[in-house]
Amino acid sequence: MRLRIDLAYDGTEFHGWARQTGQRTVQGELEAGLAKILRLSPEEVQVTVAGRTDAGVHAVGQVCHVDVAEEVLERAIGHMTGVSASEALFRRVSRVVPGDMSIFSLEPAPEGFDARFSASDRVYVYRVADASAQRDPRLARMVLRVDDELDVHAMNEAVSSTVGLHDFGSFALPNPGGTTIREVKYAAWQRVPDMLLTPDGVYGGGAQASATQAVGAAPSSGAGVAYGIRAAESGLLTFTIIADAFARNMVRSLVGASIAVGRGKKTVSWFHEKVAHPQREGLTGPAPACGLTLERVNYPSDALLAQRADAIRAVRTLEE
The missing domain is CATH 3.30.70.660 (Pseudouridine synthase I, catalytic domain, C-terminal subdomain)
Known part of the structure; x- marks a missing residue:
């Protein structure tokens, strides 16, 4: 079964995405977490990423995929009840990855999906x-x-x-x-632009406008901008x-x-x-x-994933 994984990481302490001997990398940490839960050796787990990031580069929308035999995936369920194997793996791997990584989703990929080659x-x-x-x-x-x-x-x-x-x-x-x-x-x-986060919503405008709003009356329904917080x-x-x-x-x-x-x-x-x-x-x-x-x-629509992957794989093979 092919699984799509959406994740984020603070790249500061990582030596880039790609697995490297003796270096802390995003791929290395993710594969180690998956291997631990599925009771495999790290060498038996290999994720394919949409785009490798360099040392120190961050991601909030990274995508990768991993292929896992269904009988191996079932190991993730353990004592959980009422959940699919992929949901069980998602819950468990979210707990074992380090604090500078977050797994947003882990689910079966559509037919033809390739994290790298299907990307538009x-x-x-x-x-x-x-x-x-x-x-x-x-x-x-x-x-x-x-x-x-x-x-x-x-x-x-x-x-x-x-x-x-x-x-x-x-x-x-x-x-x-x-x-x-x-x-x-x-x-x-x-x-x-300066954005003010308030109980009534988000208000835009320059710094001067935000400051004026913050001491004036709320523009709509209540507490409003008097309690506004400048967006980071x-x-x-x-x-x-x-x-x-x-x-x-x-x-x-x-x-x-x-x-x-x-x-x-x-x-x-x-x-x-x-x-x-x-x-x-x-x-x-x-x-x-x-x-x-x-x-x-x-990515394109599910119906076009395989077609996109085949076309790009041919080009990348010639280039790389």
């Missing part, structure tokens, strides 16, 4: 607290701090050139025998990028080059030249891993 696109977000943002120390492990005030307009002018099919050789490293050609569907920087991400800069797949270091290098433009150290035309003429010249390295999160992996 991946969504990453990079978060930055520049000089205009209120720096919340609770977010330090998932947000990059930048002392300058960044020019968001210039950064968006720069990354607009990444949308479409391009060779991202100026920003990424290919796998052995692979390519850095990728199709970006969306790429944009934006500042998260208010004021941060976010870079959202969506693509069918990503080459190694691609997102973080695009962020590093964007920040150079936002600081005024590089021009928009310089960035566009890097996209138009791929060459790894080493002038801008990847931004730190801490700000990057895999937010979501999208």
Whole structure:
């Protein structure tokens, strides 16, 4: 039986996704937990992931799959009653994984599903607290701090050139025998608006508007904004990028080059030249891993899962 697993993790203390001897990795911890519950050796459990993340990179929408014989899966039930084997495994593995991982769901996968090859696109977000943002120390492990005030307009002018099919050789490293050609569907920087969380709902607006609301009358039914709490991400800069797949270091290098433009150290035309003429010249390295999160992996309808997987598997085999 193929099982789909949706999970999240704080990547700070992990040496990336992929299993490595002597290193703490997400794959290693997950497979060890599954093996323990199913009474298998770690070598007998192998999960396939939608997208490998580097050391220090986080995920809230990671997806993987694992194939388990039905008679082995039944071992997860133990003394539980009234639950399916997959539900029993979900409950048990949720308890044994470390605290910097969370299992959101574990259930039988639709026919034709492959966590990696069936995916239609991946969504990453990079978060930055520049000089205009209120720096919340609770977010330090998932947000990059930048002392300058960044020019968001210039950064968006720069990354607009990444949308479409391009060779991202100026920003990424290919796998052995692979390519850095990728199709970006969306790429944009934006500042998260100030959002006030209240008993009556969520109210947007600038910091001044929120402050005014907080001392004034509630706009609707009661306690309202007088008890409002500023949302933690208010004021941060976010870079959202969506693509069918990503080459190694691609997102973080695009962020590093964007920040150079936002600081005024590089021009928009310089960035566009890097996209138009791929060459790894080493002038801008990847931004730190801490700000990057895999937010979501999208899949086509169940009826198209196998068709998508077959098409992408053929392409990836040629590349990698």
